[in-house]
Amino acid sequence: MDDVNATPAAKGKRARAVGAITPDLGSWLSSYNQALESWTQSGNGLVQKAAELSQEIMDFSQSRLRADLDAWEAITACRNPADFFECQRQFAQKATRDYFDEASKLVSRSLALMSEAAQPLHEERAAKA
Numbered sequence: 155m156d157d158v159n160a161t162p163a164a165k166g167k168r169a170r171a172v173g174a175i176t177p178d179l180g181s182w183l184s185s186y187n188q189a190l191e192s193w194t195q196s197g198n199g200l201v202q203k204a205a206e207l208s209q210e211i212m213d214f215s216q217s218r219l220r221a222d223l224d225a226w227e228a229i230t231a232c233r234n235p236a237d238f239f240e241c242q243r244q245f246a247q248k249a250t251r252d253y254f255d256e257a258s259k260l261v262s263r264s265l266a267l268m269s270e271a272a273q274p275l276h277e278e279r280a281a282k283a
Contacts, residue, residue, distance in 0.1 A: 192277070200271035207263050214256045221248065 225245040232238040 203267035
């Protein structure tokens with residue numbers, strides 16, 4: 155197909171046919187920018203929430219270390235086997251309760267973290283639909 159000898163009408167028809175096949179560059183760039191913005195928002199939210207989750211884990215570890223030290227202090231103050239076993243029982247009971255509570259809290263926060271991080275992506279997908 156030689157465009158040099160084509161009439162202006164033929165050139166226009168060919169340009170429209172090519173335009174129908176190829177996507178509009180502006181539209182493509184706009185979609186790309188929206189997707190990039192959604193990923194950026196998602197990533198920023200994920201990093202912030204992950205930092206909060208890490209802080210929660212560090213706070214719990216610190217409180218459990220204090221509780222362990224307090225338990226050892228209580229154990230060293232025991233005067234007989236009955237006191238010793240009671241201290242051990244109380245320590246184990248409290249530690250188990252604390253760890254289960256913390257695990258529940260971490261699972262909830264992790265689910266919330268993932269849900270919040272994915273929100274910009276869901277919104278971007280919904281906007282396209």
